[in-house]
Amino acid sequence: MINALRGMKDLIFEDAERYRYVTETAAKIASNYGFEYIETPILEETRLFRRSVGESSDIVGKEMYRFTDKGGNDVCLRPEGTAGVVRAFIQAKLDRQQGQKYRFFYFGPMFRYERPQKGRLRQFHQFGVESFGEKSVAEDFTLIQMLSDIFDALGIRYSVQINSLGCDACRPPYRENLVSHLEGIREELCEDCRRRIESNPIRVLDCKNEHCQELLSEAPRITHNLCDDCDRDFQQLQDLLSNARIPYRVDPNLVRGLDYYTGTAFEFVSDEIGAQSAIAGGGRYDRLVEYLDGRPTPGIGFAIGIERIMELVRIPEKERSGWYLGTMIPEGIDSILKLAHKKRKNGEKVVVEYSPKGLKGHLKGADKVGARYCAVIGEDEWKNGSIWVKDLLRKEEKVIPIQEA
RNA sequence: GUGGGUAUAGCUCAGUUGGUUAGAGCGCCAGAUUGUGGCUCUGGAGGUCGUGGGUUCGAGACCCAUUACCCACCCCA
CATH class of the missing domain: 3.40.50.800 (Anticodon-binding domain)
Structure with missing residues (x-):
């Protein structure tokens, strides 16, 4: 008997229905927010992900389905959706339309070669949106509101965490600041944290080790080291969320694992689905279009992990028909x-x-x-x-x- | 990549300290006055006990290996 590959699952019967219900519900809401459907190739040049997601991330470093095709191209199955949409945005020369807003939504399979567990497959599905050209923090708020609308419509309970990762002006000084602080307590930190000081120092902040957490109570926080612009935006975002009665929590340890994020970062979390509790995540990526050779264009997006919410979704009972x-x-x-x-x-x-x-x-x-x-x-x-x-x-x-x- | 758990019928699982023909529930098929569904009753089909070795007079049970699945670390949606 031939079985599906490890970490890959068939969507059949109720699973298939749930998948369709999720994507249709989310697509409907996204188009109400003025987003348009886009579909990009599942296979892309490896360079695309190295330059966007980033060499330092595990995703690019060790989780990609990568091979050389018959034409000798170094290609990858996409591990996430943003890079492809940004590539398409630039390829369609939409970055030349300075001042224009472009908003897209997509859904489909993503691939990461990881050890499977609850809520983590090698082929999984995301629903995502990307917004280009809008630098107002009101757009950050709007995406978070859209996400809560989607989860409300699907009958899913969640909590929202937000953070600001700063911009080119305030992140590098903060990072240096943090690294020098960490170097001071290096010998007392756990092995993982010592390694992370070089690879991804901000990650050290959310180490699960209790002893590390005690040591880190004195560590500098990004939220206290933002530049004026970032700080003002972050405050405004919080005001907007409060006015809209969307409960949120500021988590200074919230770090996105992908290198392209700047400014606002957010995550939707569920406590009903096991260790892989992030059901959606996103944030701003104001430099990404440039990284990929486009004209500077602000951007922000999010992605929902469809498999992670599948069992939580309350689907309407289907009635007899036909x-x-x-x-x-x-x-x-x-x-x-x-x-x-x-x-x-x-x-x-x-x-x-x-x-x-x-x-x-x-x-x-x-x-x-x-x-x-x-x-x-x-x-x-x-x-x-x-x-x-x-x-x-x-x-x-x-x-x-x-x-x- | 690291650790732990599991593997018996289509599905969910029983299976005593190793001992005759491996069981149940659900599902499936067929019947219960010849043309009336969901409920009930009766009967039936269906398993080389994940795979490969080993121990033993004898292995579904014990040992080793291997594969797959699950959970956690890690990472992330």
């Missing part, structure tokens, strides 16, 4: 097929049972496929060109000429 057609005698099949096609052309859902069988068998069959109407041709109906129809919901039945069915 038709089940069957016959009790072999001669009836032509009439059944003709009727089925007429109804299908008419936009109705129809399931046909080809084998003749007793009425009871057909009723059971209709029940099983969730049909509302069960229509059967038997001996009597065959003789006078009629068909027996039962409404399974109202328990009403009638015999009518087949032309009228």
